[in-house]
Amino acid sequence: MKAWRVVRNARPSEALELLEVERPTPGPGEVRAHVAATACNFNEVDGCYGRYKTVDPPLPYTLGMEAVGVVDAVGQDAEAWLGRRVMLTGVGATGAHAEYVIGGQEMVFDCPDSLDEFEGAAFYFPFHVAYVSLIERGRLRSGETALIHAGAGGVGSAAIQLAKAQGARVIATAGSAEKLDFCRKLGADLAINYREDDFTEAVSEATEGRGVDVACDLVGGEITQQTMRCMAYNGRLMMTGFSGGIEAEDVAGLLPRPIIFGNFSLAGVLMTYGDPDRYGLIGIHVVPRERGESIHAALLDLHARRQIRPIVGRRASFADLPQELERMERRETMGRTILNWNRAAS
């Protein structure tokens, strides 16, 4: 089968090679899906450069976190998935940009007929990450105000819609006039160009100095520091992503003083479902699989009621992965870029 392998650490067009590799076999609790569509995820750009410490397998490995496909083989205890069309994460958050992907069943969800494979691929991570950030962990309530950074991106565009569906007022940031327009079309009440304007001042003005109740921070670094000044009393600043520079994830740089004096909560977000008992107290908490299932059901319900919709910003061929990741790196994408694997058959 064809698979995009990271063979060296460099920019995507130099790091990746489309190679023929052996079709993988699912182990116990795993499924194999025949891939129809995959999504480009910002973490994969960092993966190519070898600076993404969360997913850092030895080279070479097959890149790719998210896919939609039909389950064509199953391991022991995963028999119930056989033949179902699913959205899934590759084992170890790798392996998805290939004709076949193996996924652990705790990160496999049904893809209903109401979503085609492209929409399903654009639905899965963006809405699950946004839900875990804003609602599961951030406890966003109707009538509150949410600040969403990188609002035109894959996760950001889902977060804007979800916050609106929750009955919140939404302030979004993004990096160009076209992206601001897009944020407003998605429902943002206010959109701020954080590359040109001081977003802290704009938030202060828009909230009459009160601040926002929940911030979904997908950028990190200096943006996180500035966001601290935007938080309301008892607000929740959700550290959800680091598209401004993944290195910030491991830099000791957060000053306690603004957090203490801000009287807000600083919280982390990891969208991974599983069995919490399997981990113990090792500094990682997964979201229980049962919560993942109710989150998936809640999201599909919102979709059925047309309150949220997946944003397929671009469709491309599987053959275009390196160029499409480089578009993400250059900040040229809006919504999710989805790759079509239907014609990949070797």
Ligand SMILES: NC(=O)c1ccc[n+]([C@@H]2O[C@H](COP(=O)([O-])OP(=O)(O)OC[C@H]3O[C@@H](n4cnc5c(N)ncnc54)[C@H](OP(=O)(O)O)[C@@H]3O)[C@@H](O)[C@H]2O)c1
């Ligand atoms: N916590 C979790 O479990 C989890 C899971 C999956 C993904 N994530 C995170 O979610 C975030 C969004 O992921 P995504 O795949 O949907 O990406 P994305 O938002 O579609 O693309 C990244 C966006 O970040 C903004 N950005 C800010 N600074 C940037 C910089 N220096 N270089 C490039 N882009 C920059 C750009 O928008 P502007 O031009 O508008 O600034 C860019 O379009 C990522 O940080 C990812 O790590 C978190």
